[in-house]
Amino acid sequence: MGGMHGFGHVEPEPGEPVFHAPWEGRTFGLMLVTGAVGLRSGPLRPRIEGLPPAAYLASSYYERWAAAVEVALVDEGTLTADEIEARAATAGPEPTRSEATSPELVAAIPRFLDSPQPTSGVPVDSAFAVGDRVTVRRMAPEAHHRCPRYVRGASGTVTHIAGGWPHPGDDTPEAVCTVRFAMTDLWGDDAEPGHLYIDLWERYLA
């Protein structure tokens, strides 16, 4: 959504809680737990971005997560769309509580969420070097990717090779370059002064 107009002011909320309602926390917890226990596989971002645009724009952040978790569980065959639909029609706001517990998984959660895991990008050869002038390719991919529209076609300078990561949908690491753009090269002569930095897989660059 970089650069779009019409969304109004940014509205900070003093004293904002982490979750604004219990269901937001449950959604977030389900997102992590269903992944941890193997009830769904693969990242959820493609599923969030795969929502129809009108639904995406009409949904809050955790509504999008909830939709993505639901789609993933149905795709994996863990639940069926019909049973979710039927249950949602009659469910109360409080989920069923299990008698059973999972002490090992509960103990592992802090290690996953909050302990150092230095797994930064692996060193890879890059077609580009720091200081290179690059232009972002024009493209219109349908599959999940990480190249925002607002940088496509613009030229900038490589400032850093962040490391190698598999591009979404791929298995092998590919160089990700940090590219610096002048604001005027993105937004025109009357842009605010300054620079934009963004990490781009080298397949996006020429």
Add this chain to the structure above:
Amino acid sequence: MTATGDAQDQAAHDHDTRGRAAAPAGAIERRVAAIESLLVEKSLITSDTVDAVVAAYERDIGPLNGARVVARAWADDDYRRRLLADGTAAIGELGYGGAEGEHLVVVENTPEVHNLVVCTLCSCYPWPVLGLPPRWYKSFAYRARAVREPRAVMAEFGTTVPDDVEVRVWDSSAEVRYMVLPLRPPGTDGAAEDQLAALVTRDHMIGVVR
């Protein structure tokens, strides 16, 4: 959930998706409850695991972690250099890391440079040091505007960056998560790290406040 709670949820929901059609209050709540209930009743998950994730972010993982990193960098110049050279490793020295913190880069504010972090594609955010993002960070307004008119956005937080300071916006849409190392406030020489950490807010580390 009480009627008052429903009303608050509805108000929050309207606020979140301002000007657009919104799901009826309670529909999403029932849908999420249905999914969790089905998973629990099929013995695929247990409730305590979801509780543990919620508790971790409500209680333990928040911007105080990042504030401690900043305070250490202000107090210890060697640490500051390590932090700027390899954020993931230096932040790991303080015991922080994990989901959405596997590849951390810290960008330093200086008298000449001010940094601002956004994710235009979704809402990527360095969870281990800042916790989960505030609603405004995830808002369409912030995601759309921070890259195009960062000074105008910062002004909405009461922040004026002097004209001779270069604004650098970091769109963290790939695998690296960014955090800002703010300027150390004047008059804090000799302050202990705990005192320094108390001066650092989440908004400093996102960069909407200088």
